[in-house]
Amino acid sequence: MYFSLYHSPFGDIALTATKQGLTGLAFQQGEAKIKLPEQYQQNAAFFQPVHQQLDQYFAGTRNSFDIPLAPQGTxxxxxxxxxxxxxxxxxxxxxxxxxxxxxxxxxxxxxxxxxxxxxxxxxxxxxxxxxxxxxxxxxxxxxxxxxxxxxxxxxxxxx
The missing domain is CATH 1.10.10.10 (Winged helix-like DNA-binding domain superfamily/Winged helix DNA-binding domain)
Known part of the structure; x- marks a missing residue:
């Protein structure tokens, strides 16, 4: 499992992923803050496409995302x-x-x-x-x- 921190204009965002795709994106304010388990590895290169698309979103040049997602839920x-x-x-x-x-x-x-x-x-x-x-x-x-x-x-x- 991997993680990265992204610095957005609206505050820091924690990202988590597996090889299957993004598993978490949470602004690090409010109740959504992610606590990262020790087994997560920081890997900026793995998240480069996510960071790029977030840059574009916050710059106003992207209005949808094309990132593999792997959310865990019922x-x-x-x-x-x-x-x-x-x-x-x-x-x-x-x-x-x-x-x-x-x-x-x-x-x-x-x-x-x-x-x-x-x-x-x-x-x-x-x-x-x-x-x-x-x-x-x-x-x-x-x-x-x-x-x-x-x-x-x-x-x-x-x-």
Whole structure:
């Protein structure tokens, strides 16, 4: 297992991966901070494509990512995370929309929990999920960070 630290305009980001793909991306502020086990090896060269695409995203020249992903989670979580990847930059969706996408309209709360458990923030864009009323809802990195990310992407939302 590998790790790298990326310095973004919005704070440090910890990245973790296996040979299969990226397993974690977490801003190192708020509740999402990653504690790296000792068996992880720092490997900047392995993460070069991720760093390059993050550079492009923060420079405003990239609006989607092309990185192999290997998030670990339940089958339900995987379904929710896959649905999240369909939300394009500049768009927001609600938890109810996510529940509809996975064909389980009654699972709004479970969808919210799966969204909150997303291990690859930003690339699996959980920050693009807001309340049905257009207001920001929870984000592991904090609502201020979520607001910055959405503003960076040109999204209008209610304070």
């Amino acid at each position: 089958a339900f979580q995987q379904k929710v995370w896959q649905a999240l990847t369909t939300i394009k930059q500049g768009e927001t969706k609600s938890y109810a929309w996510l529940a509809e996408q996975i064909k389980n309209k009654k699972a709004v709360r479970a969808v919210g929990s799966a969204n909150g458990a997303n291990p690859i923030a930003l690339i699996i864009p959980c920050h693009r999920v807001i309340g049905s009323n257009g207001k920001l809802t929870g984000y592991a990195g904090g609502l201020a960070l979520k607001a910055k990310l959405l503003a960076h992407e040109g999204v209008q939302f209610k304070d």
